[in-house]
Amino acid sequence: MEITQKENILKKFPQFEQPLLDDILAHSTIRQVEEGEEVMRTGQFIRSTVLLLSGLLKVYREDDEGNEFLMYYLEPGDACAMSMMCTARDEQSQIMAKAVTEAEVILIPSHLSEQWLAKYKTWHNFVIASYRQRFEELLQTLDSIAFKGLDERLLFYLKRHVKVSGKEIRLSHQQIALELNSSREVISRLLKKLEQTGAIALHRNYIEVHDLEVV
Amino acid sequence: MEITQKENILKKFPQFEQPLLDDILAHSTIRQVEEGEEVMRTGQFIRSTVLLLSGLLKVYREDDEGNEFLMYYLEPGDACAMSMMCTARDEQSQIMAKAVTEAEVILIPSHLSEQWLAKYKTWHNFVIASYRQRFEELLQTLDSIAFKGLDERLLFYLKRHVKVSGKEIRLSHQQIALELNSSREVISRLLKKLEQTGAIALHRNYIEVHDLEVV
DNA sequence: GACTGGCAGTGACTATTATCACAGAGGGAG
DNA sequence: CTCCCTCTGTGATAATAGTCACTGCCAGTC
Numbered sequence: 001m002e003i004t005q006k007e008n009i010l011k012k013f014p015q016f017e018q019p020l021l022d023d024i025l026a027h028s029t030i031r032q033v034e035e036g037e038e039v040m041r042t043g044q045f046i047r048s049t050v051l052l053l054s055g056l057l058k059v060y061r062e063d064d065e066g067n068e069f070l071m072y073y074l075e076p077g078d079a080c081a082m083s084m085m086c087t088a089r090d091e092q093s094q095i096m097a098k099a100v101t102e103a104e105v106i107l108i109p110s111h112l113s114e115q116w117l118a119k120y121k122t123w124h125n126f127v128i129a130s131y132r133q134r135f136e137e138l139l140q141t142l143d144s145i146a147f148k149g150l151d152e153r154l155l156f157y158l159k160r161h162v163k164v165s166g167k168e169i170r171l172s173h174q175q176i177a178l179e180l181n182s183s184r185e186v187i188s189r190l191l192k193k194l195e196q197t198g199a200i201a202l203h204r205n206y207i208e209v210h211d212l213e214v215v
Numbered sequence: 216m217e218i219t220q221k222e223n224i225l226k227k228f229p230q231f232e233q234p235l236l237d238d239i240l241a242h243s244t245i246r247q248v249e250e251g252e253e254v255m256r257t258g259q260f261i262r263s264t265v266l267l268l269s270g271l272l273k274v275y276r277e278d279d280e281g282n283e284f285l286m287y288y289l290e291p292g293d294a295c296a297m298s299m300m301c302t303a304r305d306e307q308s309q310i311m312a313k314a315v316t317e318a319e320v321i322l323i324p325s326h327l328s329e330q331w332l333a334k335y336k337t338w339h340n341f342v343i344a345s346y347r348q349r350f351e352e353l354l355q356t357l358d359s360i361a362f363k364g365l366d367e368r369l370l371f372y373l374k375r376h377v378k379v380s381g382k383e384i385r386l387s388h389q390q391i392a393l394e395l396n397s398s399r400e401v402i403s404r405l406l407k408k409l410e411q412t413g414a415i416a417l418h419r420n421y422i423e424v425h426d427l428e429v430v
Numbered sequence: 431g432a433c434t435g436g437c438a439g440t441g442a443c444t445a446t447t448a449t450c451a452c453a454g455a456g457g458g459a460g
Numbered sequence: 461c462t463c464c465c466t467c468t469g470t471g472a473t474a475a476t477a478g479t480c481a482c483t484g485c486c487a488g489t490c
Contacts, residue, residue, distance in 0.1 A: 399468085
């Protein structure tokens with residue numbers, strides 16, 4: 001079992017060196033997360049670095065009135081940058097993370113993940129690369145909110161969704177509206193327009209993407 | 216001269232250990248930057264970590280049509296997180312940084328700032344803290360764009376400005392509009408409203424802030 | 431097969447922000 | 461002092477997005 005688990009991790013994190021993998025196996029816990037479960041909540045104290053082994057997480061921001069917007073998705077092989085940063089001082093999360101599908105996460109105690117920065121070159125690189133990647137994705141999200149109309153943001157959203165989970169988007173218009181911090185009716189109308197161009201087809205509870213580039 | 220410079224750096228970066236300060240003095244260059252000068256451009260390759268010794272920098276994002284929006288300000292003692300992340304692989308900047316006032320920046324060659332992560336504990340902590348701080352500020356900016364109307368964003372902007380450069384805001388309405396990615400007329404009208412509540416007083420080319428909290 | 435609850439479509443209206451057009455005011459250069 | 465450029469104020473209008481009200485639809489359940 002240990003052996004297969006190691007191979008499993010290795011497959012998702014091929015850049016890690018052997019001794020690091022051993023350390024991960026020896027000291028971290030692997031947690032099964034159900035669909036819809038919250039992996040991280042705003043205000044929660046963080047004592048572990050979170051790596052994603054399987055499944056899909058969405059990372060988003062929520063305000064005091066329950067509005068939210070999607071920051072980015074995490075896929076197998078990704079790490080939650082926030083959990084790495086808070087790590088340093090047992091600080092509080094500024095974000096929410098929720099499992100979109102059933103998922104497995106690796107939880108590495110904060111003090112270890114910090115030690116490893118000095119101990120394992122591949123870990124250090126991984127952490128820096130994660131910071132950078134998340135920062136860039138966040139900037140992209142920011143761009144789309146700041147510079148684009150809702151129609152383009154919706155397009156951006158759909159494209160990102162296709163990238164992480166394929167051309168069958170199993171979401172209601174209401175859910176999309178929530179993640180874009182808009183309203184159901186507006187999203188419905190915009191989707192309708194997209195359908196008329198032939199880019200997508202609408203069904204109950206899911207959207208079939210044909211070609212988003214033509215729009 | 217060397218001695219005074221060292222004391223100067225020490226004053227702005229009191230958390231650095233002695234040997235680190237010596238290394239900084241020995242291997243980094245200090246550059247004078249004029250008001251309005253661009254310290255960093257989108258697409259530019261980054262080969263140094265940037266620390267701010269004096270003056271004020273604004274860090275912002277620009278799209279292909281020349282629209283921009285303010286991400287955050289950097290004050291003496293701060294570091295450009297982006298320059299630290301790109302550092303790792305000579306990567307390209309995703310952001311713009313411009314001197315709001317005359318400023319002095321410390322430029323540390325990338326390969327050194329990376330070595331120091333392992334060599335100096337205080338440097339490592341500083342880098343992690345910088346990442347975290349910028350990330351949080353970025354999230355705040357994101358919040359205000361995603362969840363707030365322009366009136367609240369303007370308020371947020373003015374408050375931030377007061378914090379970094381005092382109650383006399385020497386900006387035209389046009390400049391404010393640009394940084395909020397809005398239009399001059401709209402900003403003028405909103406400012407007028409704020410003036411009517413007594414929160415600010417409007418003058419040519421500058422705004423006198425009385426009390427932004429009452430609004 | 432009838433009831434029910436969530437989902438989707440649509441028209442009418444409102445609110446916010448952007449754009450256009452223009453007028454007046456202030457301040458520096460000559 | 462005058463010219464001129466930039467900054468500011470303001471009304472009218474347009475475009476975008478959000479809200480409200482209502483309808484029909486589909487799927488599961490009893």
